[in-house]
Amino acid sequence: MQEAIGIDIGGTKIAVAAISEKGEMTGKVTVPSQTDTAETMYAAVTGAIDHFLAQSHTTIEDYQGIGLGVPGKVNRQAGIALFQNNLPWQEFPIAARLEATYGKRPLQIDNDVYQAAFAEWQASKVNREAVFVYYTISTGVACAIINNGDFLRGNGFAGEVGLAQVIDPREGKKIARLEGLASGPAITQAGQRYYQNNQLTTAELFARYQQGDPFALALINQMIDSITHSVYSIICLIDPAAIVFGGSLSLYQPFLIEGIKQRLTSYAIAPQLPAVDRLHLSQLSNNAGIIGAGLQLLRNQNKGID
Numbered sequence: 001m002q003e004a005i006g007i008d009i010g011g012t013k014i015a016v017a018a019i020s021e022k023g024e025m026t027g028k029v030t031v032p033s034q035t036d037t038a039e040t041m042y043a044a045v046t047g048a049i050d051h052f053l054a055q056s057h058t059t060i061e062d063y064q065g066i067g068l069g070v071p072g073k074v075n076r077q078a079g080i081a082l083f084q085n086n087l088p089w090q091e092f093p094i095a096a097r098l099e100a101t102y103g104k105r106p107l108q109i110d111n112d113v114y115q116a117a118f119a120e121w122q123a124s125k126v127n128r129e130a131v132f133v134y135y136t137i138s139t140g141v142a143c144a145i146i147n148n149g150d151f152l153r154g155n156g157f158a159g160e161v162g163l164a165q166v167i168d169p170r171e172g173k174k175i176a177r178l179e180g181l182a183s184g185p186a187i188t189q190a191g192q193r194y195y196q197n198n199q200l201t202t203a204e205l206f207a208r209y210q211q212g213d214p215f216a217l218a219l220i221n222q223m224i225d226s227i228t229h230s231v232y233s234i235i236c237l238i239d240p241a242a243i244v245f246g247g248s249l250s251l252y253q254p255f256l257i258e259g260i261k262q263r264l265t266s267y268a269i270a271p272q273l274p275a276v277d278r279l280h281l282s283q284l285s286n287n288a289g290i291i292g293a294g295l296q297l298l299r300n301q302n303k304g305i306d
Contacts, residue, residue, distance in 0.1 A: 006294030011086030019294025065106030067297030119292030138247030
C-alpha cells in the first residue's frame, strides 16, 4: 500500500505521520514549533521529519512524497509559504529547502484548512459530485469548499469567511470582521479586557459561560449569532450537501455547533430546514490536517500531477 508523509505545520506544534491511501495514519510524532526566526522554524520542521523517520525505522525514499499543510497564504505551484501571521515565514521557499535537505521528492504544499477539508471530505459519505464545506473555528475563522471533487479556490481568497463584515453590538453596532468577533483570540481578548485579567484563558472564559456569567453569556452568544449568519449565507449561496466543523473551538466546545443549529431553524425558510441536519462535527478531530496533507499528495501523484 502506498504511503506519503503528511505534515501539519502550526504556530505551536508540528505533526508528522505516515498516511495511507485509505487515510490511515501511523507513526505520528509531534514537536513544538520554534517561531523565533524563519530558520529556527525550518529546523523544527526537519527535526520533526527526522524524528518520525527514526521512530518508524524508515527513510524518506520509502514514501511517495511529502504533503504539507501550512497556515496562511501559500503559493502551491512554487511551493512557497507566502505569509503566515503565526509563523516567521514570509516568501519562504519551503519546498526548495526540503528538496535541498532530503533530495528531490514529490512534494505538495497547501493551506492547512484546505488539507483538513480534503481529509474530512474523503471521510464523509456525501455524494462525490456534491458541494462540501469544511468550516473551521479556531485561532481564525475560515472555510474551504469542494465541488465535484475539486476545491473552489477563486482568485486566492475563496473561503475567507473570517474577513466578512458583521455588526458588532458591543461597539455601538459598528461594523467588524467576523474573525474579530468569533475567533478564539478575539473572544479571549474581549474577556481579558472586561475582567481585567490578562491571564484569562479561552477555556476559563467558556467555563464562565457554562456557569451563567452574564458577560460570558452575552459574548459567546454573540459569537454563535455571528457564525450562524455566516453559515446561513453559505447555505443560501451554495446549498452544500454537508458543512463539517473543525478547529479547536468546534472540537473542544461542541455546544457551539448545537447553538448554530438552533439559531438556523429560525433563520431558514421551511424548504431550507433540512440543511440544519447537514451540519456535522469533524470526524477526524485534530488529525484532519495531517491526514489531508498526505492524502492530497497521494491523489495528485496517482493523477500524475506534480
